[in-house]
Amino acid sequence: MIAVLMSGGVDSFVAAHLLKKSGADVVGVHFKTGYENADASRLQEIAALAGVPLVFLDCEREFKRKIVDYFIGSYLDGETPNPCIACNRLIKFGVCADYAVSIGAEAIATGHYCSAVRVGNRTVLGRGADTGKEQSYFLAFLSQAQLSRAVFPLGNMKKSDVKKLAHDLSFPFLTQAESQDVCFIRDTGYARFIEEHAGMEFSPGHIQDTEGNIIGRHHGVHRFTIGQRRGINIPSSRPYYVAAIDTRRNLLTVGHREDLFVSEFMVRNVNWLLEPPDGSLDLLVMVRYNQTAVNARVVPVDGGRARVFFATPQFGVAPGQAAVFYDGDTVLGGGIITRDFGRACCNKQKQ
Template sequence: MPLMNPLNPWPLESSNPLIAVLVSGGIDSLVAAHLLKQSGADVTAIHFLTGYEPEDRAGRLEKLFTQMDIPVFIFDCRTVFQSNVVDYFTAAYLRGETPNPCMVCNSRIKFGACMDYARSLGADAVATGHYCRTTKDPDGVRLWKGADPAKEQSYFLAFLSQDQLGRARFPLERMTKDQVRAHAARHGLVPIESKESQDVCFIRGEECADFIEAQVPAIPGPGPIEDMTGRLIGTHSGLHRFTVGQRRGINCPAEQPYYVAALDMARNCLKVGFRQDLFVPVCRVAQVNWIPDRPKGSMNVSVKIRYNQTEVPARLTALGETDAVVEFVTPQFAVAPGQGAVFYDGDAVLGGGIIRAE
């Protein structure tokens, strides 16, 4: 009889499965590894190098997990991380988009390259410290919100394939952040990273625009600023310094504040409007990953168009296999091309894709 993982109850391939935990040095992955160890699972830890972490992190992690009797493997992921995440991030900005690199990192790196590496070590599954959960039924593997509304992270995993979700394990699925901290304190688990992980882990101590300039030296410079009527009202310092909905840095006095409405990359032109000009009733979503399958026809859903936003009610219509149209019940402010749009039916994730400009 195949062995069941007590932290995710469906059979793994091996009769004695090895679970690889991706560890960063933070409290979440530390507690995830400890919970798996407590459950009796055969656990190993993987720390992947991006080229943007502190030089001493790998050594400190090896020491920490050795004390827990968990072997640590260091996976050099720098080249694939640069090409799949950092280059994707900078290219999106140069297209006038606002990317979410974490969503791409999860599908291509953590549950892509790292999962392949884990399987080369003999692991049947990869665990992380994400706050979400999965279940399996005859239709496939489903992704659900985590138990902690304040830390819920299913949004970031909406691009995972069925195979990736089937091999994913989330030991923190029914825990809150406070419970994770309490577990760490109770068992004397001290993370080497005390700060919460940030949205863009590879940008540390500098502005996003400065990072992009370092990655792409021949970046377009200043250009015109136009209002919604096409009237020239100023000069911007570089389109890579702006995103839809941004107010800071426009520096064009008016009777009310201007916000970025669009980025015209072909003309190197920044389009701005007043706040009321930036509400849209509908958006198009491309490269949709359905979980587990594409819905038939239209359906009422809630949708999240950026991670730090509360879901809003909408009507979702699938177009073909990987495109969709979202009609908001109430027009939404600053729907930014390049951001991830994730669809929910209650706590279940139906899928997610990339917002495209109309």
């Protein structure tokens, strides 16, 4: 049996339909987070159209503790979180997969645009065929055990073909806008969500330039992420961007665009999907979803870390985001970007 995680969107619907059409024994699983956009009746309608039974799994407590609290905590630490990566590892292929196995499923399917292929005794994660939609970046932190159960029916499809198939199948919600951002934040925006859920007061503080000169005030460092331009509100002939966030001192450092180019950085919590390398590797590295992967040298060091050296300096590398390592279209692994990096403009270390 294959358990398909169904969100109420077109991708998971088509994934379920394709598996059912292939002759597989399929059950739909919808995990409840407490932040749903789709109600139960809509989900039941979609599952019935796909021809699969649907079960509901209450994940509200786990989702709050493992995803929402992590998201808030990262911003309070001055980092930029990636809750989708955490959700895939801890909820979808963690809590949900464990439940699916308990009801007899041998595999877990999702509507991600990527591929998982068994090669020898390991499963290889690869890019999806749709270069504009592919989502392997978000799955680079799965374990081999998790990846070995994964099925991605949309890996060889274009989004346009998925929508066409859904239209032909009379999918009733095709014209509704798809979620493009964090699923548990609807209309309030990140800053307001954090203010409402963090249980603490946020104080204004100073904004300094890269030379240490105080040039303005902010209304809470939780409102900013590295590379951000909007919200700085300091008159200048050239735009300022957020260069560093110091939550301990409640201090925001801003610079001009050229000040934010990074030549190297350290990652922590490195996850190797294939065998960990003995030495350095020349790979493609993606430091934010939907950015182009660029040439870099990845040098493993002790403590589950690696140092990444760009062939060409890159703009706006943000602590807390994931750096994912590719060998062509194959995902080798990834790590979480730390504050230990070198600026290209001045070769400053450990910003």
